[in-house]
Amino acid sequence: MERIERSWINQISEVSLNQTQAVFSRWIRHLKLRIGHLFIHKGFLLLVIGFLLGRALILSKLTPFALPFFAAVYTMRRDKAGLAFVALMAGSLTLSFETTLFVFTAMFSFLVFYGLVKKFFSDSLKMIPFVVFCLSASTKLVITYFLLENKTMYEAVMAFVEAGLGFVLTLIFIQSIPLLTVRKHKQALRAEEVISLIILLASMLTGMIGWSFYGLSLEHIMSRYLVLLLAFVAGTTIGSTVGVVTGLILSLANVENLYEMSLLAFAGLLGGLLKEGRKIGVAFGLFIATLLIGLYGNGKADIVPTVMESCLAIVLFWCTPSSLTKKISKYIPGTVEYANEQQQYVRKIRDVTAQRVAQFSHVFQALANSFSTYGFSSEEYDEKEIDYFLSGVTEKTCQTCFKKEQCWSYHFDTTYGYMKRIMLEADNGDLVSNHKLLREWDRHCVKANKVVEMIEKEVALYQANKKLRKQVNESRKLVAEQLIGVSQVMEDFATEIQRERExxxxxxxxxxxxxxxxxxxxGYVDIYSLEKGNIDIEMSIPYCEGHGECEKLIAPMLSDILGETIVVKREECAVYPNDYCRVAFGSTKTFTVDTGVAYAAKGGGLVSGDSYSMIELATGKYAIAISDGMGNGERAHSESNETLQLLQKILQTGIDESIAIKSINSILSLRTTDEIFSTLDLAMIDLQDASTKFLKIGSTPSFVKRGDKVIKIEASNLPMGILKEFEFEIVTEQLKAGDLLIMMSDGVFEGPSHVENHELWMKRKIKELQTNDPQEVADLIMEEVIRTRSGRIEDDMTVVVAKIKHNTPKWATIPAYMYAKKAQ
Structure with a gap:
C-alpha cells in the first residue's frame, strides 16, 4: 500500500509540476506579447528614441537629430507623430532653453510647410530631406542672429553644417523608422537598412552622454554592449562596422571619446573572429581590446574605469537571452539563423505550392471519374430508353383501345414482350422478314398494324437519339482520358517541386x-542528387571569358570522380568580368540517336501527304513518328501533320503515349463527319537503356538491322479516326548499340512493282546494305524503290532511319588524383 501511495504521490507531483511549467511558459509568452505590443504598436519605443535624440548633441552644441527624426516619424507613421513630438521636447528640455526653442520651432515649421509641399509635389517623400535642410538652416539662423544676437560667420557656417547633417539623417531615419515600428516577417534586412539602424542606435547613445554610474559612463557601457551583441549575432563584418560607426558618432558628440572608436572597432573585429567561441569568445575579444586600447590611449591611470565599463557591458551581454539574439540574427544576411529561416520559408512556400498542385491533380482526377461515370450501366440505360419508347407508342395507340385493360392489366408481360421484340427487330431492320412475330402479334392485338406502323415511325427517332447519346459518351470519355493525363502530369510535377537538396x-x-x-x-558546390543516371550538381565559377572551362575541364573531372559521364546541362554566364557564372552539371544519357530522312511526294510534287517528326523529350526518351494522311496532296498533308503536331504537344507535357494516342484518335473521330483518317507509326526510345516501344496505328511494319540480321516489327491496328473507341497493341523491343531502326510509310513498303512478297523483298534489300550511316540508308532504300517503278513515284513515300549509338563524351575524363574515387 505504501508503495502504491508513493507512486500516486509522485505522479500527482509530476502532473502538478508539468502544469506549473505550462502556466509559467504561457505567462512568459503573454508577457512578451504585451511588451512587444507596448513597444511596437503603442509607440513606447518611439518615446525612448525621441527622448534620447532630443538631448543628443554634436560638437557639444549642434542638435541635428530632432527635426529629421520627427519628419521621418510624421511621414512614415503619422499616428505616432504626437509621441515623437512630446519625447523630443522632453529630451531637449534637459539641455538648454536655446535647444528647446530650436527643436520646437523647427518641428512646428515642418508641420506648416509640409502641407504646402504636398500640394505642389506629387512625390512628397523625396522632398522631405530638402524641407528639413531649409527649415533647419533658417530656424537656426533666425534664433542665432535675431533672438540670441550671435552675429558671427562661425555661427552661420555651423547652422549650415547642422542643416547638412539633418539632410543626411533624414534619409537614414526614413529607412530606420519602419524597421522599429512594423513587425517584419520572413524578410531580410538590406545592407543600407542595417547601416541606417546602426546609425540610429549610435545617435541614441549620444543622448546618454553625461549620464554616469559610480563614475562609469553609460554611453560607453551601452556602445560596447551593442558591439558585443552584433558581433556575436552577425560576425566580423557587422561587428567592426558597428564599432567604427558608433565610435565615430560618439567622438563627434564628444571629442574625449575619440579613442572609443578604435576600441569599439577593434572589439567588433576580435569579437567577430572569436564568434565560434560563443559568448565567452566575443566577451574575451572585448576584454583584450579594452586592455590594449586602454593602455595605449589614456595610460594606466584611467584603465580601471575603462575595464569596469567593459565588464558591465559583458554582464549585460551575458544576461541577454538567446531567444533575442536568434531573433535578431534571422534578419541579418550571412548568419546561420538567417539561412535556416530562409530555407524554412522557401520550404514552406514549396510545400504549399506542391500541396496546391496536388489538390488540382485530385480535382482533375475527380472530374475524370465524374465524366467516366454515367450514373448507370449501358444495359440499364438501354432498358430505360426502351421503356420510354414503348410508353410513347402505347400512349398514341393503346390509350383509346377498348382492350387496353385486358392487354396491360392482365397480360402485361406478354404485351410488353411482343412490343419490345417488334421494336428491336425494327431497329435492326429485320421486322419485315420476321413473319412469325407479326402473325403472333396480329393474333394478340386488335390494332396490330397501327402499333407496328407507329413503332416503325418512332424507331428512326430512337436511332437518332441513340447515336447522339453514343457521341456524347465518346466525348465524355475523351474528356475523362485527358483529365486523367493532366492529373498524372500535375501529380508528377508536385513530386518534382518537393525535390530537396540532399x-x-x-x-x-x-x-x-x-x-x-x-x-x-x-565559389560553391551544391549537390542535389547523386543517383546513378540522375546526377544533379550546381556550382559557381569565376568568369571564364567564354573559354569553355566548364565543358572542357570541370565536367571531365566530375566524370572521373563520380564514375559516369557528366556534361554541362545549363550555364548562366556572368554579366561582369569579376562576377561568377552559375553552372548545372548532370548525367548524360547512355545512348544517342542519329537519324536520316528521305521523302518524296506523289508524281514528284512539292506537297507530300506523309509527315514525320523526331523529338527528344524531357523524360529521357526519343520519339520518332511517321503519319500518312488519307490520299495525297495538301489535305492529306494537313491531316498527317496535324496528327503529329497534336502528338508532339501532348507528349512534351509528360502524358503517357497510350493516353496521347487515344486522345488524338478521339479528337480526329469527333471533329468531322468526313471519312478522313491517318496512320501513325511511333517509336519511343528510352535513351537510358535503349528499350523501345512501338505503337503502330494502321502503319506498315518497321525493321531493325542488327549486323546481318533483320528483325520485323509489326502490329495489326486500324488507322486513327475510323473508330471512336479502339484498342491498340504496343510492341516492345530491346535495341542495342549499332542497331539501325528503319521506319517507312506504305508508299515505300508497297512501292516496289512486280513484287509479290513486299516483306521478303524489303528484308533482303536492308540486309544487302553496305553502310550504317542513317542518311545513306534512307537514300538507298528510297532510290531502290523508285528504280523498281522505272523512276515513277506512284504514292507519297517517307523513310526514317535511326541509328542507336553509345553516348561517347566529347572530352576525355581528367583524373582527379587523390579524389578520383566515387563520391557516392
Whole structure:
C-alpha cells in the first residue's frame, strides 16, 4: 500500500509540476506579447528614441537629430507623430532653453510647410530631406542672429553644417523608422537598412552622454554592449562596422571619446573572429581590446574605469537571452539563423505550392471519374430508353383501345414482350422478314398494324437519339482520358517541386578540393542528387571569358570522380568580368540517336501527304513518328501533320503515349463527319537503356538491322479516326548499340512493282546494305524503290532511319588524383 501511495504521490507531483511549467511558459509568452505590443504598436519605443535624440548633441552644441527624426516619424507613421513630438521636447528640455526653442520651432515649421509641399509635389517623400535642410538652416539662423544676437560667420557656417547633417539623417531615419515600428516577417534586412539602424542606435547613445554610474559612463557601457551583441549575432563584418560607426558618432558628440572608436572597432573585429567561441569568445575579444586600447590611449591611470565599463557591458551581454539574439540574427544576411529561416520559408512556400498542385491533380482526377461515370450501366440505360419508347407508342395507340385493360392489366408481360421484340427487330431492320412475330402479334392485338406502323415511325427517332447519346459518351470519355493525363502530369510535377537538396557535405568537400587542387577556382558546390543516371550538381565559377572551362575541364573531372559521364546541362554566364557564372552539371544519357530522312511526294510534287517528326523529350526518351494522311496532296498533308503536331504537344507535357494516342484518335473521330483518317507509326526510345516501344496505328511494319540480321516489327491496328473507341497493341523491343531502326510509310513498303512478297523483298534489300550511316540508308532504300517503278513515284513515300549509338563524351575524363574515387 505504501508503495502504491508513493507512486500516486509522485505522479500527482509530476502532473502538478508539468502544469506549473505550462502556466509559467504561457505567462512568459503573454508577457512578451504585451511588451512587444507596448513597444511596437503603442509607440513606447518611439518615446525612448525621441527622448534620447532630443538631448543628443554634436560638437557639444549642434542638435541635428530632432527635426529629421520627427519628419521621418510624421511621414512614415503619422499616428505616432504626437509621441515623437512630446519625447523630443522632453529630451531637449534637459539641455538648454536655446535647444528647446530650436527643436520646437523647427518641428512646428515642418508641420506648416509640409502641407504646402504636398500640394505642389506629387512625390512628397523625396522632398522631405530638402524641407528639413531649409527649415533647419533658417530656424537656426533666425534664433542665432535675431533672438540670441550671435552675429558671427562661425555661427552661420555651423547652422549650415547642422542643416547638412539633418539632410543626411533624414534619409537614414526614413529607412530606420519602419524597421522599429512594423513587425517584419520572413524578410531580410538590406545592407543600407542595417547601416541606417546602426546609425540610429549610435545617435541614441549620444543622448546618454553625461549620464554616469559610480563614475562609469553609460554611453560607453551601452556602445560596447551593442558591439558585443552584433558581433556575436552577425560576425566580423557587422561587428567592426558597428564599432567604427558608433565610435565615430560618439567622438563627434564628444571629442574625449575619440579613442572609443578604435576600441569599439577593434572589439567588433576580435569579437567577430572569436564568434565560434560563443559568448565567452566575443566577451574575451572585448576584454583584450579594452586592455590594449586602454593602455595605449589614456595610460594606466584611467584603465580601471575603462575595464569596469567593459565588464558591465559583458554582464549585460551575458544576461541577454538567446531567444533575442536568434531573433535578431534571422534578419541579418550571412548568419546561420538567417539561412535556416530562409530555407524554412522557401520550404514552406514549396510545400504549399506542391500541396496546391496536388489538390488540382485530385480535382482533375475527380472530374475524370465524374465524366467516366454515367450514373448507370449501358444495359440499364438501354432498358430505360426502351421503356420510354414503348410508353410513347402505347400512349398514341393503346390509350383509346377498348382492350387496353385486358392487354396491360392482365397480360402485361406478354404485351410488353411482343412490343419490345417488334421494336428491336425494327431497329435492326429485320421486322419485315420476321413473319412469325407479326402473325403472333396480329393474333394478340386488335390494332396490330397501327402499333407496328407507329413503332416503325418512332424507331428512326430512337436511332437518332441513340447515336447522339453514343457521341456524347465518346466525348465524355475523351474528356475523362485527358483529365486523367493532366492529373498524372500535375501529380508528377508536385513530386518534382518537393525535390530537396540532399545533404552531401563530404562529397561537396571532395569535389571542391579536387577542383582547387587542379587549379580551378570554385565559389560553391551544391549537390542535389547523386543517383546513378540522375546526377544533379550546381556550382559557381569565376568568369571564364567564354573559354569553355566548364565543358572542357570541370565536367571531365566530375566524370572521373563520380564514375559516369557528366556534361554541362545549363550555364548562366556572368554579366561582369569579376562576377561568377552559375553552372548545372548532370548525367548524360547512355545512348544517342542519329537519324536520316528521305521523302518524296506523289508524281514528284512539292506537297507530300506523309509527315514525320523526331523529338527528344524531357523524360529521357526519343520519339520518332511517321503519319500518312488519307490520299495525297495538301489535305492529306494537313491531316498527317496535324496528327503529329497534336502528338508532339501532348507528349512534351509528360502524358503517357497510350493516353496521347487515344486522345488524338478521339479528337480526329469527333471533329468531322468526313471519312478522313491517318496512320501513325511511333517509336519511343528510352535513351537510358535503349528499350523501345512501338505503337503502330494502321502503319506498315518497321525493321531493325542488327549486323546481318533483320528483325520485323509489326502490329495489326486500324488507322486513327475510323473508330471512336479502339484498342491498340504496343510492341516492345530491346535495341542495342549499332542497331539501325528503319521506319517507312506504305508508299515505300508497297512501292516496289512486280513484287509479290513486299516483306521478303524489303528484308533482303536492308540486309544487302553496305553502310550504317542513317542518311545513306534512307537514300538507298528510297532510290531502290523508285528504280523498281522505272523512276515513277506512284504514292507519297517517307523513310526514317535511326541509328542507336553509345553516348561517347566529347572530352576525355581528367583524373582527379587523390579524389578520383566515387563520391557516392
Amino acid at each position: 545533404n552531401h557535405y563530404l562529397q561537396e568537400e571532395q569535389i571542391f578540393h579536387a577542383l582547387q587542387e587542379f587549379g580551378i577556382e570554385v
